[in-house]
Amino acid sequence: RTLRIGLIPGDGIGREVIPAGRRILEALPASLGLKFSFVDLDAGFETFKRTGVALPDKTVETLKQECDGALFGAVSSPTTPTKGYSSPIVALRKRLDLYANVRPVKSVAPSACFPDPIDLVIVRENTEDLYVKEERTYDAPNGQGKIAEAIKRISERASSRIAIMAGEIAIRRQRVRESTGGAAGKKAMVTITHKSNVLSQTDGLFRATARAALEQARFRDAGVIIDEQIVDSMVYKLFRQPSDYDVIVAPNLYGDILSDGAAALVGSLGLVPSANVGDGFAIGEPCHGSAPDIQGRGIANPIATLRSVALMLEFLEQEEAAARIYQAVDGNLAEGKLLSPDMGGQAKTDEVVEDILRRL
Amino acid sequence: RTLRIGLIPGDGIGREVIPAGRRILEALPASLGLKFSFVDLDAGFETFKRTGVALPDKTVETLKQECDGALFGAVSSPTTPTKGYSSPIVALRKRLDLYANVRPVKSVAPSACFPDPIDLVIVRENTEDLYVKEERTYDAPNGQGKIAEAIKRISERASSRIAIMAGEIAIRRQRVRESTGGAAGKKAMVTITHKSNVLSQTDGLFRATARAALEQARFRDAGVIIDEQIVDSMVYKLFRQPSDYDVIVAPNLYGDILSDGAAALVGSLGLVPSANVGDGFAIGEPCHGSAPDIQGRGIANPIATLRSVALMLEFLEQEEAAARIYQAVDGNLAEGKLLSPDMGGQAKTDEVVEDILRRL
């Protein structure tokens, strides 16, 4: 089978890590029976500066019509308000209805702060909440400057499907744990994150809908525990007892914040992958940004991207290929000899990639 | 001078820690020339269950007409949606226009995770953002269930005054550092937290207004550095390099999340105080909740409340009394003999309080 993959490097170190993603796909053993073809696509702030559009229609159309999946690097945000600019990744998620943003966070080895293994995944709703970006600005009635408002929108439909995705992921993870004999005692659990003590209607709807979805027989029979945390308390617990958590499901903005927080637990944003997932389509995307401070120096950590490739493959039902990549990455980290500077090492992006390719 | 203090224990362990707050005020040395009188006031979920109102008008009126300051314990949130219930602390902040929620977070001693001293304060806007609680629910047009919307409101006026408060706090902290010779190399800095890469109008207004407020001569001349972080990145940095930060200013919801996150850095929510501050009025409030799991056992950590008493006193311009309390608490923690269970100790609330009173 040949999978066609769109490559959208974007800005900054996105241009240094996406080529690594392509390399690992090309290096997968022939025995897996998979072939890949690639198409280079534009998006980002550089694209905006050149063409006036951050996400060209051609990129969206090519993904829709030709591709099975894609890899997205990172985008720079303008440092001053820029008329007409709007984040292309947010738009892409919406236009392709990639309704789930899946962000697994796993510790490499016990650390002084976290002696117990961390192995959780944040399942972030990816299409609504404050990310609908419906805003308006008006003059305060009393002449005291301006007032701006944004809409936070939560729907039963989106809350239900994201909770079901979270439940399915919990079942799949439990199955992997059982088949590998890993993490004795860890139970399949979905923690619903919300702030319904303040937002009784919006977050109340998310909470009630997610709970109803997870109370279905399919999840109950599989033993998926339903848990919940208010978002501020979730952040606190995430940092105090991260090993207690399995799958965390959250509306868009809380999911955004929680996943960066979780990344901090395992040492570097440069390790943490994500996938933007819709029905039959997935875009792998490293959680880190465009990192202007290190761009062009060839020292970006490629691991978040390589793991995002694996995650994309999982959602394209290529679990064996995905497992190969995860193992190769884990091998590199376990040995700890060729690490990029964010991990305390001195290796260049290419040296890390080559070490991982050798382990495939 | 006699200060009249409203005592609002609320629910759960609020009823165990607020009496500790009263005791320390009564135990302050006479040489400070301060006297206190107290008035007990109702609010909370228990009050709601008894009277149908979570924040009685009498509580608000008494605070407005008689009191110089107050202490608020904690409130339980109903575990299922409860018609007519609305958080009394959110309402109190708004009705008394306590526009700043000030939450200092300071490490006791170097830890394995954080060898460098953590000493930061989160200055949270306390009256608007999603906390305006303007929500509505309607049927989705396509028959696919319900949709709920909430308004996030950001005003120039509230953003400006909270940024000025943050700048003033940065100046005050710098002055204390200079006079005590503490924290060599730490500079006065305000980090503006926002998500203007997605919310260009609302968070864009917060960011631009805060920046303009902090660019005033008063802050520039005092050497206050203006810094900014996008909220997801702020959470990441907070956990990677907390010692880098001094004052963090944020809209209401981000401030809520960041302050619980910061509390996790120093070991226990049971240590972290807050003050809800308006012009000429302050309510001290421990950051922790009502903790139903330990309520009634007499083991709640009183330190968050005792420090909240000190913080309230600071904003009532009783800095010397405040300093006495901080020192007594630090003495208890430094010795580390009488600690509550959340700190790994076995002392009861009263034993911790008595140890701290002895050190006054």
Ligand SMILES: CC(C)[C@H](C(=O)O)[C@@H](O)C(=O)O
């Ligand atoms: C760049 C930004 C718009 C984006 C988001 O908020 O979703 C990023 O933080 C992420 O998490 O992918």
Ligand SMILES: CC(C)[C@H](C(=O)O)[C@@H](O)C(=O)O
């Ligand atoms: C109880 C809740 C409404 C409150 C808030 O969100 O402000 C609490 O989390 C806090 O931080 O004081």
